Amino acid sequence: MNYPRGVPDEPDLLASTVEEIDAALLGGHRAYSAHDLARRADIGVDVVRGFWATMGLPHSDPDDPFYTERDAEAVDRAAALVREHGLDLRTVITVTRALGHTSDRLALWQVEALVEDMASRYELDDATARLLVLDRLVELAPVLEAQLVHSYRRQLAAIAGRYAAEFGEIGNPGPDATALPLARAVGFADMVSFTRRTAGLGSTDLSEFVQRFEAAARDVVTAAGGRVVKTIGDAVLFVADDAATGARVALGLADALGRELDVDSATAAGGIAEGARGVTPVRVGFVWGRVLSRFGDVFGPVVNLAARLTDIAEPSHVLTDQLTAAALAGDPSFTTAELAALELQGLGTVVPVQLRAAQP
Structure with a gap:
């Protein structure tokens, strides 16, 4: 069966596709090292490396230009949670770990669903379906991201509602x-x-x-x-x-x-x-x-x-x-x-x- 456009099937084309995905999803090319992010956020490089390890995305060489502008902004926001909002560093680590654990599973779940969809609709083998998902990822990502943010805000609002309803109980667990x-x-x-x-x-x-x-x-x-x-x-x-x-x-x-x-x-x-x-x-x-x-x-x-x-x-x-x-x-x-x-x-x-x- 024909499908709307070809998929990257040569090594150089595949590498180019991954670079394009990086640039589109991560805010440009990988130009910053862990040391660069530490200087920019005025924090220790060990804190920067700990942030990415907690996200489930560690990188071994702190001098390697592995990070993008949006990566740097994420580290800046984590530092601001301590400096501007007064959160304990351990709390920031817990919040970051929650994001890393949940988003890792969510991204894998959604991408695998897309692979199954491509394989079924276009009668493709698994490898070709995965390549086609790579080809479509940049255009699909903004829609998936918008749905994620909406769902997340809805869940926060629901939790706030439950907390309000049981406020007295939370404050008074009993005798x-x-x-x-x-x-x-x-x-x-x-x-x-x-x-x-x-x-x-x-x-x-x-x-x-x-x-x-x-x-x-x-x-x-x-x-x-x-x-x-x-x-x-x-x-x-x-x-x-x-x-x-x-x-x-x-x-x-x-x-x-x-x-x-x-x-x-x-x-x-x-x-x-x-x-x-x-x-x-x-x-x-x-x-x-x-x-x-x-x-x-x-x-x-x-x-x-x-x-x-x-x-x-x-x-x-x-x-x-x-x-x-x-x-x-x-x-x-x-x-x-x-x-x-x-x-x-x-x-x-x-x-x-x-x-x-x-x-x-």
Whole structure:
């Protein structure tokens, strides 16, 4: 099949394309060394090198002209966070690490999606599709960047709204001054028999399968009022601001994901391997309690408990604990049933409670 224009297929043309991408995305050619950036920002060269290492983009030679004008501006802004806004250097490092970790995954995710799109639309092999993405990257980047900034601002506004709503709780964790600061419902949904079901899949089918799981999980979580903290291959970690919302998320995941991931109906072309056919249910565990939110993740004993409950849940079932069941006791939307007590390593004796939606 013909596609709109050729792709760079000679080494010199490829090098030229990469130089053009550098110039377009990074604000000109690489003309500054780490020493140059340090002098310009009036900081130590070790701080400059630490900034790029924290971004996940270290460069070994501090005298090598590796950086561009926009790189220099980024270092200037990091220095201004300390000088003009009074942030501690460790805080700047944490913020920078968050950007590096998140943008690395985001860029890879989006570029791989573009490769799949090019390969599918123009019937290209993987290598040619990647070269075509390189050829299109400069024109696509401004649109992707604008969407990223809009999404980021939207997320900041949403966080500000949640903080405002729970301001009193954040400032007063309760009688126990050592308690973790945030009350949250925390849960996991873990795909059953992921390894067996995906054995033998090629890269395209495996990518489609994993993407469908992640997209379906996010849709269910957000529709019920929760938020996805992260996905881990065949599992998703979610949070919600109250126990009832967490219960609706958990039940929604257990009910919907098997149907969403019915691979026979999802892949009209019939390319999915036999081992992955059929409904793919999930096990779900969720707990209401207090957590610490850091590094874009959540931590605390209730997170560990939710994970262990997920491990022991039956497919398409939701398990919680007695305290969470008590928090839901007055809500007629749910029913609970205590199961036999179990010894869970590191947690002691736990009484799992099966959660169900009340029948209308």
